Amino acid sequence: MACQHLDQIDPDIAPVSRNCDACVASGDRWVHLRMCMTCGHVGCCDSSVNRHATAHVAESSHPIVRSVEPGEHWQWCYLDEEIVAG
Amino acid sequence: MSRTDNLEGRVGRLRQELVEERVPLPIDHPNGDRLVRELAYALRPPVHERRVPPYGALVWLDGRARFDHCVSEPVAIDVAGYDPAVVRRLADGRASFVAVAPDGPSHVLQFRHRVDTEARLVDLQETTGAVVIARGDDHFVRVVTDDGVVEFDGVRWTFKPLAVRHLAAIRRLVPGADVNVLDQLLDLCVHWLSAERVGATLVWYLADVDPSEATQVDLSRAFVAPVLDVGDSTHVSALVSVLGQVDRAALVRPDGQVSHIGASLHNSARSAELVPAFRGTRHTSARRFSYDEPECLVFVVSEDGPLTVFGDGARMAAIAADDCRTGERIDAPPAHHTDPHSEIVIDCRRCHRPLLVDVVRFDRWTGGPDTAPCPVCGNRIEADVYRMAIRGVTKTGRPTGAGMHGARNVSPTTALAKPLHRVLEEQRLAER
Numbered sequence A: 001m002a003c004q005h006l007d008q009i010d011p012d013i014a015p016v017s018r019n020c021d022a023c024v025a026s027g028d029r030w031v032h033l034r035m036c037m038t039c040g041h042v043g044c045c046d047s048s049v050n051r052h053a054t055a056h057v058a059e060s061s062h063p064i065v066r067s068v069e070p071g072e073h074w075q076w077c078y079l080d081e082e083i084v085a086g
Numbered sequence B: 001m002s003r004t005d006n007l008e009g010r011v012g013r014l015r016q017e018l019v020e021e022r023v024p025l026p027i028d029h030p031n032g033d034r035l036v037r038e039l040a041y042a043l044r045p046p047v048h049e050r051r052v053p054p055y056g057a058l059v060w061l062d063g064r065a066r067f068d069h070c071v072s073e074p075v076a077i078d079v080a081g082y083d084p085a086v087v088r089r090l091a092d093g094r095a096s097f098v099a100v101a102p103d104g105p106s107h108v109l110q111f112r113h114r115v116d117t118e119a120r121l122v123d124l125q126e127t128t129g130a131v132v133i134a135r136g137d138d139h140f141v142r143v144v145t146d147d148g149v150v151e152f153d154g155v156r157w158t159f160k161p162l163a164v165r166h167l168a169a170i171r172r173l174v175p176g177a178d179v180n181v182l183d184q185l186l187d188l189c190v191h192w193l194s195a196e197r198v199g200a201t202l203v204w205y206l207a208d209v210d211p212s213e214a215t216q217v218d219l220s221r222a223f224v225a226p227v228l229d230v231g232d233s234t235h236v237s238a239l240v241s242v243l244g245q246v247d248r249a250a251l252v253r254p255d256g257q258v259s260h261i262g263a264s265l266h267n268s269a270r271s272a273e274l275v276p277a278f279r280g281t282r283h284t285s286a287r288r289f290s291y292d293e294p295e296c297l298v299f300v301v302s303e304d305g306p307l308t309v310f311g312d313g314a315r316m317a318a319i320a321a322d323d324c325r326t327g328e329r330i331d332a333p334p335a336h337h338t339d340p341h342s343e344i345v346i347d348c349r350r351c352h353r354p355l356l357v358d359v360v361r362f363d364r365w366t367g368g369p370d371t372a373p374c375p376v377c378g379n380r381i382e383a384d385v386y387r388m389a390i391r392g393v394t395k396t397g398r399p400t401g402a403g404m405h406g407a408r409n410v411s412p413t414t415a416l417a418k419p420l421h422r423v424l425e426e427q428r429l430a431e432r
Helices: A021-026 A052-060 B003-020 B032-043 B084-088 B118-128 B163-173 B179-194 B233-243 B269-274 B281-292 B420-431
Strands: A033-036 A042-044 A064-067 A075-077 A082-084 B055-059 B075-078 B096-101 B104-110 B131-135 B141-144 B148-152 B157-161 B200-205 B249-252 B258-265 B296-301 B307-311 B314-319 B343-347 B354-360 B370-373 B380-383 B387-393
Touching (some): A042 A052, B003 B032, B032 B055, B032 B141, B084 B104, B118 B141, B118 B148, B118 B179, B157 B163, B163 B179, B163 B307, B179 B233, B179 B296, B179 B307, B200 B258, B314 B387, B343 B380, B354 B380, B370 B387, B380 B387
Parallel strands (some): B055 B096, B200 B249
Antiparallel strands (some): A075 A082, B075 B104, B096 B104, B131 B141, B200 B296, B249 B258, B296 B307, B354 B387, B370 B380
């Protein structure tokens, strides 16, 4: 089934940071970065200790993130739990 | 309490340990408990007369046991309906293994020869699709999945990705290389030499080159090998044996045949100036040699295990067994799904090597360009993108006419960034 939350993607969105700022503040490291497609928040992935991207989704109810790893383009909808066409 | 009850109790504790230690095994699979159960048995098989027996099992998580294409054509003894505790005692992990299907042990596979080296266990995994568990004579427990080799030495869990997992990343940088020979060289280095702690240096020429005419190769103490081919499995033992007794490098032709053994590798003053030292003398020499001789890849296996592959003075791949809990990378590198617009080639202004770079761009990004060190010389490379990752020196994207050692007048780095597909197109036009 196609994702029902595509309307929450801002097509002109840009990331607010090049780091996971929450990890920088706490002195932690991250594995990969994800960007919120609604507001541009950048947080660390679920393989990282702090999982700030997922925490942002829980706090903000913004459902879709994309990978901002060089060479990767996929997007993920937390509500539908599926890859969304980029 | 029976032994079976003890085993079931240990399954739960082991599962918890595997999670805590971040051991990359498919225990969350619906049939994952079957794998954990056999692993729990392998870790602590029943001691008999103070002797801890070896053990081996092939576990299929999906479908029936399939060993039709198995290496060494085992004899399969049907054990369906027998007590698993009895069946497990038949499996010595050297030449006999319990075949465990989702509904329980179905056969004991009896091989004609021992298959308990790391390389043979990897073969077994690849030809059966099963997860292979083996407790060896050294009391190490190894688990081979289609991702890599997990090892427990009694204290810590380590993970080493399969050699084949690095194939795509290297091929991306050297697309013209013979993929079969590359695959076989990686397999030799990772699952034979590294696993047996045999230090070795192999120089694989990507084009037919006469080593006696190469300025940085000294053959004065080398010998011409009898017919030895890295791709011929019947030559592997001889290769491992001779490489374990020679300090200098073995030279390998493009087709995988070993031409010389015992070659000394030298470096130019230019590479000594540009290419930083890496680990010890052998690695540094190999790294700088790969800069001087861009028509080759150099494979260096340390006596303590890690394999490093050098090309154009840069490290192309590093494969080592990492501690599962603390390792920086506990999984094989991901396959790179790139599109032509997210990969570019940037020519380093200092070492003049064409670097393959994956980028992420956002039109409205205002945070300035990203930078990363050149993997050859350490020069800061800058690109006007949100994020960049330099994958290595590309042998595809070498700009036409770029001198290997000579200085070139180059414009600022950012102006040299070109999409890879455009570089390839220009090369095709130039060849016409």
